[in-house]
Amino acid sequence: MVHKATDDKLVLGIPKGSLQDSTLDLFARAGYDIHVSSRSYFPGIDDEQISLLMFRAQEMSRYVEDGIVDVGLTGYDWIRENNSDVHEVCELVYSKATSRPARWVLAVPEESDITTPEGLDGGIVATELVGVTRRYFEAKGLNVKVEFSWGATEVKARLLDGIVDVTETGGSLQANKLRVIDTLLTSTPRLIANKKSMAVDWKRRKIENIALLLHGAIAGKQKVGLKMNVPRAALEEVTSLIMDRLPPEKSPTLSPLADEAWVALEIIVEEKIERDLIPDLKRAGASGIFTYPLNKVIP
Amino acid sequence: MVHKATDDKLVLGIPKGSLQDSTLDLFARAGYDIHVSSRSYFPGIDDEQISLLMFRAQEMSRYVEDGIVDVGLTGYDWIRENNSDVHEVCELVYSKATSRPARWVLAVPEESDITTPEGLDGGIVATELVGVTRRYFEAKGLNVKVEFSWGATEVKARLLDGIVDVTETGGSLQANKLRVIDTLLTSTPRLIANKKSMAVDWKRRKIENIALLLHGAIAGKQKVGLKMNVPRAALEEVTSLIMDRLPPEKSPTLSPLADEAWVALEIIVEEKIERDLIPDLKRAGASGIFTYPLNKVIP
Amino acid sequence: MVHKATDDKLVLGIPKGSLQDSTLDLFARAGYDIHVSSRSYFPGIDDEQISLLMFRAQEMSRYVEDGIVDVGLTGYDWIRENNSDVHEVCELVYSKATSRPARWVLAVPEESDITTPEGLDGGIVATELVGVTRRYFEAKGLNVKVEFSWGATEVKARLLDGIVDVTETGGSLQANKLRVIDTLLTSTPRLIANKKSMAVDWKRRKIENIALLLHGAIAGKQKVGLKMNVPRAALEEVTSLIMDRLPPEKSPTLSPLADEAWVALEIIVEEKIERDLIPDLKRAGASGIFTYPLNKVIP
């Protein structure tokens, strides 16, 4: 008998491998305490309604579709590879490594004469993403032999005619002197759920609750608290400087100060605008500027 | 001549081994800068009145009793094992690994017929905690041979009749197919001091000061700052939601905002209530909710 | 053709090796997102006007002088060793390891009769800092053969007559039973720039901007936010307690509270005064004291 998600527990799938650490960190920031022992596939969690399973991201969507897992995290690429019929709850861009989407690209050696997918007709290509790659060439009416690659794919570009491999920055391709000639897929992490599980009320609410807290934790990582003292005379300019950049999570909180000529301004902003914003604020008259880290931000 | 704690330095014992990293992290959060080089037993500290020694947690209480160390951190289990005559300053539950007390349990193989300590009469038991275990069986009037185990105790449960081993979650016992039949001792970290050192005024004050800062740092790790804007109309409900959960470190700090219909509310709460509290606060009308990490909390 | 810094990119040199981790951490705190793959010498950064190169701290100033790098981080020692003609933008004391300046000292075995540099006349000394050491002895009119040492310099002090080696705490010298007889140089990290790059307007502004943010991040690491509620009656004493210790980044921000007998006080202070200040504040009547970490502090 297959291990099946039951009615009294929500089975949550955590991706083992490259996404594992950032996933566990995300759940920790969202307020869940997960214990993974190094050899176990069944981590513990401090929520009695949830039980956890670990799978490779590559496999996750299959087990969500099969109902072995109610809700799980994986990449869009492997959902497509597996052609899985699942409910996508939301996209979650939660780790530095995943803040730029992974691209699966068709690449050939720099010195190759091939410049288009059509140039590979009759050739051999190695990839870990066999299904997507085959469908890609079939859709183009091209006769390309697609071999499954057991790792070190980039080395095979010179032994065969080309490869389909995943890249974020292109750095590894460059290091291997490969040239991209097409992009098959871009992928980000997704929270996916079994369709039947979404039809069970308490499970759907719990899944939405998890999604909310995960988003709050992602926002907490990307944003910072920003505080400064502003002369009342400069308040308008300072406020507009902030508003010009990014829609902040909320409008600034203004608090009176003991010295009535000044007001304290506090706001939550994207961390990445800090480095441009701060010099402008200083020039506009703000003083005592500082920023501090956040745990969670709920708009 | 034995190295003895002197009158002008407080000798502080740091436990080497499994508690070491969390102890050093705790002191760092408390404001002490400790330098441990990988092979040294004499770490440095940025307080001229303190000198440090490292011992295994198993040995610490002996050297505190002997006066070689004035004050040290160790577990309650090893204080009992060594039967040490020391002053217990306070309990410190400071690391994830120690947030649930360690239990020393008497365990037998799952398939064993033995179900009570009495069933071991005439048998052999292995343990690292020989003294406590011998006293335990003697108190029960049982004739059990207690062998000191040099590691890998859980393996010996099947070679002998049973073991006394330490466990936190019971996971390792389960993995080894062992069954707990009694608990001899539960243990948490303790700050202990030499009795003569406590009679020296400046040493006692310094020890109490260290205890205070360590507690402040522990609280700082378990709590978060929570801020939100609340419509004055909703203030009562929001406040009672918070108060219902957990006694907070202090009652909320309310600050007027520029928009007089709203008030800023700030409070320190246990991090673990966050995931239930936040949705309720949002529903009650709070907005711009965010949480941020703390260093130290002194009530 | 040599890779040259171009007009449209600011080439920033990151020191590979012992300064690497703290440098990357500093840039992260300053708001720059740098991706270093383990074997790459060309990290990525989320600023399109900057491209990165990694060199050993020992080599950096040469490549800054050559114009291969516009601006880079290295130690003062290696700038002197290489006798590089570069613009020093600022000093940056940014990591625990570098918070005390590194000293390059002339050391001899404890049992040696030599007690002054003159005692080495006619002898042999090993060092990694050959240039500085040669100039040092030449300036003294001493005839000392200076050998370049390929690591493990401290071992050679007994094989030759002495060594010139770097030390922070003196611990390694002590462990090797060496005695310092002179200090040649003290060194801290520096941000240095190519002189021609400083003459290009946009590059100079960008470099100054980086220096500002790095300083802000350093301050953010050394300081904490401190908050408490103070009875109006105690405000003067509390304020003077704070002012007595250290010139704070700014004077305290005082906010009225709902309960008018109290006022909320917030201030940025050096983390290192916390452990002495907090007990005094408590005694003076402050309550609900807590501290929290900061990202960046701009005075």
Place this chain on the structure above:
Amino acid sequence: MVHKATDDKLVLGIPKGSLQDSTLDLFARAGYDIHVSSRSYFPGIDDEQISLLMFRAQEMSRYVEDGIVDVGLTGYDWIRENNSDVHEVCELVYSKATSRPARWVLAVPEESDITTPEGLDGGIVATELVGVTRRYFEAKGLNVKVEFSWGATEVKARLLDGIVDVTETGGSLQANKLRVIDTLLTSTPRLIANKKSMAVDWKRRKIENIALLLHGAIAGKQKVGLKMNVPRAALEEVTSLIMDRLPPEKSPTLSPLADEAWVALEIIVEEKIERDLIPDLKRAGASGIFTYPLNKVIP
């Protein structure tokens, strides 16, 4: 253009991964000097007619069939999985790890009710050997969904209905509390060649030569030289003791000694009979018995 085996070089494929070390050791014993740098896929060899490529054992037979490799080492399992049309030169049982054939078995949890392959009809099975497994169930007319497993297959036996996994001693199955219900395949290492390559005279001869030397090296590892002095009177008994055990590689070499009452006897025997044979030889009157290691044995 695909990298193709050419007419003037014999391309030899070495399996990367679990067979790698024992394969390189075998070639070294056979007299070939192979240089593998840790990251290279193109090792060097001291034979100008051979060039080397490294592939995973799983991939090898494909590249032999494709002609990218003329001759390669891999397991019988992966030849079957890939359904590769290659020439099998010989079986090579060359490492401790491979001295018992690997078995691919169908296994279910110990507590499962399933006891025959038929019991899995309608179920799901995970394996790395998808092709073989699918053909196995099809041949039995069973409807079993076969999922490719990305490692840690044994964990999935409880999540799905069963697994097909490789085992040598059964130890890992036992550790995971799994029960074998059928064996699909037993596998040993094979030397396989491209069929066209075998039709080229010099390549076929070279391949056969390699096979001969590899066999000689395997024999050299399993056998030892055994020497002793035997009184002429005891020669018959000693000889029959040896001949009773195992057919030796050749009959004993008898050499006259200076003392004519004795004769020196030398023979090559399986190392594994040594521990029983030696006491008997001693008792029969042989003296000065010793054994020594061999490099290569050609019958």
Place this chain on the structure above:
Amino acid sequence: MVHKATDDKLVLGIPKGSLQDSTLDLFARAGYDIHVSSRSYFPGIDDEQISLLMFRAQEMSRYVEDGIVDVGLTGYDWIRENNSDVHEVCELVYSKATSRPARWVLAVPEESDITTPEGLDGGIVATELVGVTRRYFEAKGLNVKVEFSWGATEVKARLLDGIVDVTETGGSLQANKLRVIDTLLTSTPRLIANKKSMAVDWKRRKIENIALLLHGAIAGKQKVGLKMNVPRAALEEVTSLIMDRLPPEKSPTLSPLADEAWVALEIIVEEKIERDLIPDLKRAGASGIFTYPLNKVIP
């Protein structure tokens, strides 16, 4: 029920820890094939009459005495520490690490005034060998507190008054600036057996057989085969050169050669005399001298 050595299996104890690798290597050379998986305490062996258990050398003699193990390897030191009533089958000096006996010495800091055991009267000593050390001081009528040391004993020599620690070359003592003032015990590995097991005929014979093969393997490692051609005229001198050095395992085997003026001489000698012997042999007229490794030597 305790796991007890049974009548149909000989339970052999292998020491886990520092002796483990050399013990396994010794058994391999003796002709036994032992499989140790990294986490198992029950290794496999290719002899159906033997089953294996692993214990720490420190514990072995207790379990031999208790009859849980029939025969085991451990050090003489731990037999004495445990005061175990066991049958000592033989001494086995089988690894480079154990080729010089381990000495347990009483050591004090170099700068200590203490120069005799009596100087420690009234002091504290740390050691892992508590029992032997206590009996040692009692026999001398000295009042010394002996503390069990959980590792890093050498560090405690300066914290307490002295230590009793194990040393082979004295290197670690020297590195820690300690001075030896007495030797309590010298220890070599021993094969020990349960006394009741030795009374069972087949077990005693099997144990003696194992001892014989282990000795043969130790000799095989320490000796080499030496061969040369000797002019008949020089035979007497060559033979006496060999006989002068060391009693060889047997007198030389002389074989006639095709050229009757010469004779082939072959002999087994201690490897360590090679470097002095070979130049002398050459000078005496021997030619074509070579040496080769051995597996096993049975006198």
Place this chain on the structure above:
Amino acid sequence: MVHKATDDKLVLGIPKGSLQDSTLDLFARAGYDIHVSSRSYFPGIDDEQISLLMFRAQEMSRYVEDGIVDVGLTGYDWIRENNSDVHEVCELVYSKATSRPARWVLAVPEESDITTPEGLDGGIVATELVGVTRRYFEAKGLNVKVEFSWGATEVKARLLDGIVDVTETGGSLQANKLRVIDTLLTSTPRLIANKKSMAVDWKRRKIENIALLLHGAIAGKQKVGLKMNVPRAALEEVTSLIMDRLPPEKSPTLSPLADEAWVALEIIVEEKIERDLIPDLKRAGASGIFTYPLNKVIP
């Protein structure tokens, strides 16, 4: 005072780093037992007339010249780099890694237009071998700036104009897409001695003795013992087959066999001819062919 080689000890320098393991292995095969602790620069040796020092190969010749070491092992490259005035005792090609001479080559990026050393005039080159490289360009009258490279030299070929780096197989150059345009130096390991030490009789004899044993051990590693039974009728052909290949260490040893139609033939041959010779011997009628490893071969 400098540590100086004394009259009663021969100070032998062992190269630390890449040559270290093969050097220690060579001395072990030569019959010397050297103990290196992981952090020590003063290994022990079982010869009371020798004391050991470890230096990097790069430094060795300087210390031999200076008389700190009497005799040491290093590479020819670093003798040239240091321009050391030392006595070269002999060349020693003793490890797989050194069996092909290391070449120091001038290399440029594959895509560079530079094809001759002259093309680098006015450019910058990085290398670890600064002295040799500078002299090389000076001798050609070229103005090339030579920068000392602190590791990862190959990366700098694209940042500067070229590099001078060491290579054995060219593999790393190829991996970095570099093209060799000239070879500056080829290097093999050398045994070198201080000139004054060679003038001391007992030291010179001891040094020559060491050289002899090291050569014997190198030969023992490169050669094997080869034995077979040959029909008297085929003896001439078999002998000539052997003699055709390589001058063997000595002519074959022929021993009569019990069966007078056959003769036993034993000979020492280079291991590397085995793989070609054995098939020919078999075809010529030899039977029971086997080879075995050697320790030491003295011609």
